[in-house]
Amino acid sequence: MKIALDAMGGDHAPAAAVHAAVWAARDFKLTVQLVGRPQAIEAELAKHQTAGLNLPIIPASEVIEMHEHPATAVKNKKDASMVVAIELLKTKASDAFVSAGNSGGVLAAALFGLGRIKGIKRPALSVIFPNESPHGFCFLLDVGANTDARPEFLLQFALMGYHYASQVLNIPNPRVGLLSTGEEEDKGSMLVQEVTPLLKVSNLNFVGNVEGKDIPAGLADVVVTDGFTGNVFIKGAEGVASMIVKALEREIKARPLAAAGALLVRPAFRALKAKLDYREYGGGPLLGVNGVVIIAHGRSDAYAIRNAIRVAKQAAEKNIVGVIEQGLNEAKSQRDNEAMTQRVSEAD
């Protein structure tokens, strides 16, 4: 299996990306194609033991920076690392693509280069979010691809999330929840109130509307929302977790006895941090485009990108594009059958 990696993407590129490629190539027995500026990549590769590993360099002379306007940058920089990598995916020279770069840029490059899966109206950006359920996480989408959404988009996000969670994340018949301001159907925005009836008649395992606090509590395995709300939610959660950790450290430092106790508590802190660490999951798939594209956090270090490569491998092995296509066909059959049943019963 060949995974294309955006060697120039992310706050710590190219060092973190190249380190991650070496690590993943060794641990997961993969070919990792390093896409970017050859000189910069070679300089980083020289710092690692790479004997026996498959780490080809695919030259790309341009870089789309974090602050650039995604669509404009993708149009103007034809030789940008993410544009070149998407071309590899399109020509089947790669099985999947991983980037910690400008996520809007990856979205734009994927939409221009790969297009959408037939029948999918909008792709969605997703994340694995830790929760208190037995498997310890849920799958949340959209977290930023569509800041304004229509009801039919959210229905398709639910479909894509359901099949990804069951096929790739191995959650049998995952519970699908729609993010709202209360569990009652008359609560929530107009968008939510239009989506709820669509989900209720779907053959997805819709368990109802969930609130913000229900996501960490683990009331649903797949949580569906628009990209604006999802983005605010995950960044808010990140900020709250960071504030709590900092405040606790400050309170401990201010108390000599507590500081002594903290040494004993440290292993418990470490276990907690590992549980909450976004780096364990590495990245979330951009679902709905015609290929396996994994987007990692811009702040990713080598460990996070290594894990994003693992996610890419799993998603490619399970053929997520095919899984979504099949899910769409099943939903269509269900609707056709129901329409047929209705016509028959009306004719009776």
Next chain:
Amino acid sequence: MKIALDAMGGDHAPAAAVHAAVWAARDFKLTVQLVGRPQAIEAELAKHQTAGLNLPIIPASEVIEMHEHPATAVKNKKDASMVVAIELLKTKASDAFVSAGNSGGVLAAALFGLGRIKGIKRPALSVIFPNESPHGFCFLLDVGANTDARPEFLLQFALMGYHYASQVLNIPNPRVGLLSTGEEEDKGSMLVQEVTPLLKVSNLNFVGNVEGKDIPAGLADVVVTDGFTGNVFIKGAEGVASMIVKALEREIKARPLAAAGALLVRPAFRALKAKLDYREYGGGPLLGVNGVVIIAHGRSDAYAIRNAIRVAKQAAEKNIVGVIEQGLNEAKSQRDNEAMTQRVSEAD
């Protein structure tokens, strides 16, 4: 000063409300009017020392339950505690009203009974949210009154939040931020992109668009958003904090040495909990209605409701309705002046 308290509102009513009334009447030298079923209130009052305290009972035979549809319940239950209390406020028999009951019900009762401040298009529900800034909190609105908002609503939320933060919360020239998915002006929903230019030309201290993580980080003193996003954000933050605390307790319990250390760390934990405790702030004002209405969390205990009564007292003392009216007038003068200047310069 007379504060009307919904004795029947909240998960722990009437016990928590009556206890809170006794506590607040003593600590803040107030008259607290207990609105609700006299027998239930008297039974609770009998459990406390109330000699010398002003705790009149205002009879109201009905209760709006947490699960009821707000507008319908308010219309049908004319003798509900929150409806009767709003009437007290309207007739100036009370200076402020506090409820931990069905927040949609309080909103509906306030809109029907008091109406909006002249010129205000929609009221907003607000909360004090802890952050890492020197004063330790920011003011966030709307958190649920308007699940679908228009640009002019958000501009007014900013105006109300700015004046509340400066006049009641004593933050000089508070920094106003608009919640979005990135600080760049081309990011965010269509709503955000329409509001940004309105805020830029306002005389509020607009510091730009902020992300979810910037709220706990303290990048703005007043954070403005629609009621859907704000509601998901605060409930999400609550859920994440709860998940972190539970997970840490679990990890500590699993390790005997850590459990010993935890005893020493406990004072630091307590300090952290106090910092994050929503009960310290008690409740948030429903801004934009024609009276002082404070909404407390449904789960409030006596301490939280006691503090909500303190917030009500401060808001009434500072005359928030008058402060908002003045803010509206100033904004209007600014616009008139600018229009005049523009006409003059066009005539030149």
